[in-house]
Amino acid sequence: MKKYEGSCRLSQQQLIDEYFMDVRAKLLDVAAFLDRIDRSVECNAEEDFRMMAMREGLQALCTRAPYRVRTIQMIFSDPTREPLSELDRKSAFGAYDYHRDKEGLR
Known part of the structure; x- marks a missing residue:
């Protein structure tokens, strides 16, 4: 048995009936x-x-x-644990720049 099996109280068919159109719209946006x-x-x-x-x-x-x-949340998340000494920008980018650390810019 899968570890996450049975953790949702709705059946697969109920989930599809309830959320399919919303998810379809999001996929079309992407x-x-x-x-x-x-x-x-x-x-x-x-x-x-x-x-x-x-x-x-x-x-x-x-x-x-x-x-x-x-998994997807972690792809976009900043993995560092140390806080920045000061803000390096005014707004978030929505993803973490892994190459930035390699270039010594962090």
Whole structure:
């Protein structure tokens, strides 16, 4: 028996009936975003850390592994434990730039 089996009180059919249209809309939003990226006038973001995280998250989404939400959340999360001495920007990026640490910018 799977570790997470039976942890939701709704049946699979009930979940589909309740949430399918919302999830469908979100997938269409993702597809539209990716289409706009592909059609942009300049292809200059292949190595952007946010797009790299997006591709990794989409790959994780397509697996049947348990706890996909945790896996995907961790892909986008900052793994560091030490607080910054000062803010380095005014807003969040939505993903963690792993290459930044390697370049000694953190």
